[in-house]
Amino acid sequence: MKNFMVDQNLKELTEHRTLVIPIACYETTINQNINGYIPLHWHDEIQFVLIVKGEAIFQINEEKIVVQEGEGLFINSGCLHTAKEKNHLDCVYICLNVSPHFILSQELYTTYVNPYIHATNLPYLHLDTKGLWAKNILDAIRKINQLILQKSPYYEIDITVQLTLIWQNLIINGFQLEYELTEMVKSKRMKQMLNWIHLHYAEKIMLNDIARAGQLSRSECCRYFKRILKKTPLNYVMDYRIQKSLVLLQQPDSNVTDVAYRVGFNSTSYFIDKFRKSMNMTPLAYKKYKNG
Template identity: 65%
Template structure:
């Protein structure tokens, strides 16, 4: 199964259902360039995520760090961490994405000792999974097997999936990382989420830097430093990009009008919207609209 429509809410929390009917688990293939945005936008979720690259390469950004992941490799992304992904150098990257609730791992009695400390550790935002070490190969093999099990849904497959998940978790925590817990790191993550959430709630209104900074309880200068560290762009450039990304799904509606969409996503000039859209997407909004309609015919 391919997942192309990547939905997030105003808190940047992913809305993809990370579960089957029976399990709080989802496992699917994603082709990055076929996503509506052309990339996987910045988001977070309560589930932990394991990724395995089937084709090409991807650059994942987790909080402030960027990580290159190549074909045959993988990455673990911890619960609650802001992350995004881009296809590297037009490699037509395809990957398996395995999302699982932390409560899927181990029994309730063992969760406090072997799961919670790793979910809460501020120095374990992510972990690159290569192919050299046995623990890495074990995780990658289990991801493929879980994907196959969920696709085929043979009798009792849920039991086997849970067994593989526990194997993945066992190999992850036996890797031997020394866990750390930083109040300042937790606070920084929450402040960033508050500012991004405020932008999303007010994206169709007039937005200024002072209001964004206020949402994060920061000075304007510190707000800019947060965005440049974590989002890799200025707050106002992020606002512009978010508005353009919002317009993509609206323009796919056959009855939509470019001018109406411009005002709906927060632009007060259709000509400015067209110029910025072309700068970001490489074509005018009307050309994009016609391109998307042609794909449906």
């Protein structure tokens, strides 16, 4: 997985399926992504991560966590998350995405899956090697990855067995699940504001526009971005425009001025200045570097 695609709503566009089952399992090298990191996104699928090399810093909603080699993460359905490698160690991880409805049979889904994917106090779980339950989950992720690579007879059935084990080990902890309406509203408003930016990034954007998209005041809007993304709304817009310019600059027939205007800058020199600060090189140098 290199070119990580998300839609305007930040929802990941990768179809998480392996043949007939709604599951995807693949190895990702973080710095090989077009941005050099895994950009902010979310998906309906639940995600399990196992670091096989190096270490990574994940952000899930508002929290950051360092995950080391041999450790992993459970990331819940619908949670905004991003990943960067730590200490330039060429971090590689196995990523297992599963449709919640495929975890257990429909008869068991209502009791044992639905309450967990809607809980507001369970955005993620750190899977370290200290607890037996976490070790069992990490082993099952490895097995599922091997099963998909080997494709031995009836391997899809073997995968469902491993998924059942994963979920049993996850819920065996007896978490006290919480459902805070304010948290649900916050998540929805944040996604609405990000969605609006991703639809309109090529246009002139004012703080008022972003706040209106989330049905918030300007100051509340700034608080949301500072708390969740650790930056101002307009800085996020700037970073997103630079991110979108990377794809355009890799097109052989593109030029820097055209790209600048296409991603919402009204001055080429301003674009070059901001690009250099973000990427430590000029847009033209980046274009030459990527196009050989």
